[in-house]
Amino acid sequence: MNKMRYLRIGVALAVLAAVLACTFAHVPAGTLCALCPVGFAEIAVASGSVPWALLPGVLALLAVVALLGRVFCSWVCPTSLTRNLFGGRTPRGLTGRTGTCAGCATGAGSAAGDPNAARTRSSLAAQGIVLAVLLAVSLVVHFPVFCLFCPIGLAFGTLFAASRLLITWQPGWELIVFPAMLLAEVFLLRRWCAAICPLGFFFGLAAKLHVRLPFAPKPRADAATCLYAEGCRTCATVCPEDICDATATPRDLEDCTGCLDCKEHCPTKAVKLTGK
């Protein structure tokens, strides 16, 4: 069944729970915002000096993406958590799919086109435009403007508003506004991850390195057992990014978020995580 999806929900919830536990135990571990490359850049331009103390955490996060791929996106990001929790049976991924693979034929077993040729790719250029605009705005208004919209920040904001409610008994509008903004971004702006998320710009660059690292794990179909030639498109159908593991180019694998749904659902267990 959806074993991997429940596992991902568990991991993302565990991260939120860990941050809450740190808050009540007074351990200053911080939210994920302390690792954010976008926050790093925003603060640098908004305040006019580089916050060097943030850099080790930022580089560590990017190193994880370079080694393991965009695993942050599907395993930790509250955007994916929201989709996995409230997105119905087929939550969408980076490219905003609805659950039917674009290149897959409807009839089972019939030879269909290559799903990788038909899939929409995440766009570094679109994310780069957003990043450039938000840095320019932060420079002018002197506060990190994207932090007001970031789904990750909104999720943690909701969490801390709830904790503030418990500590000082002061309910705030953010308890309503933040979850509403989060849901709107995730479900109305279905291209959020592919076309807007400026964090995705940095992750996209790190993913370019990831697909070129010979030892970094990537999902590939073992040609000996893969049923692609017989018309099987299962991996592309279950993949939130429409990636077919049999024909994926490095460019396609850049969009892989390591959710492992393909590995779980492959009928012949042909999908392996290999370096090349």
Next chain:
Amino acid sequence: MQGMKEKSSGQATAGSGAAAPLGASAADGATRADDATRSGRRPAGMSRRQFVMAGAAGAVLVGAGGLGAFARDTAQAAYLRPPGAEDEAHLLARCDRCQRCVQACPYDLVQPRPLTWDFPAVGTPELIYKDGYCDFCMKCVEACPTGALSWDAPSAANIGVAKVVSDACVAWDWGGCTVCADRCPVEGAITLDDRGRPHVDEVLCDGCGLCEMVCPAPSLRAYDASTAEKGIYVVSRQSAAAAVPGALTSAELEELCRTRRTDAGTGTTAGAGAAGSREKGGSRE
């Protein structure tokens, strides 16, 4: 947004009927080139919808930035920030809302700002002396990874200044209550005048909040909702309330919102040097 829904199959060329097993990258590349020519002026690799989305997001960010700057300007707020915060503008530019100071505070005094009209400040740290006071343990400053709270800021030894609320303070009209003066840890910061009313020495007070925490006015005046809850409040030295000499009335405190900033605000933080003499200040000069 609805109009842009799921047209992804449309922008890609119709898949060639033949299934190309393992290594269809040549056909794939051709598809992409075709796609790029059709995309016209857009940068390569971006679909029309992605371009529209990115443009719309950029426009929203510009709008939010402008509205945020306007909100900051009209709110003119100076919140009571943790020790080590420079001025409002510096804190807001430097803080990445990671909540480490909130987690670090052993007394739960540091709390994220709630969402108000001054929305750019949401999530930034402020001090709430409801159930505790600051003993300058500086754990929040140690925890801050961005330098929004720093050791060398004047406020590292001087968080704010206590203001007596004349119509809420019990000693002010009945006399007899000396709780804040008795408990104040800074010698001479709260003195009683000849009628037994507390007065705050604005140079000596370092805004630790013990007086606000222990003020018994809420229980003694529980019948009177017209006054401020406590008889004494700590306000930011940059706030308009701090600029008013002596005690305030509840109405004045309300009007100044405990938060509004004075133009001369940053100047008053220079009083920090005096509070440095306090032993509790510890490691700072």
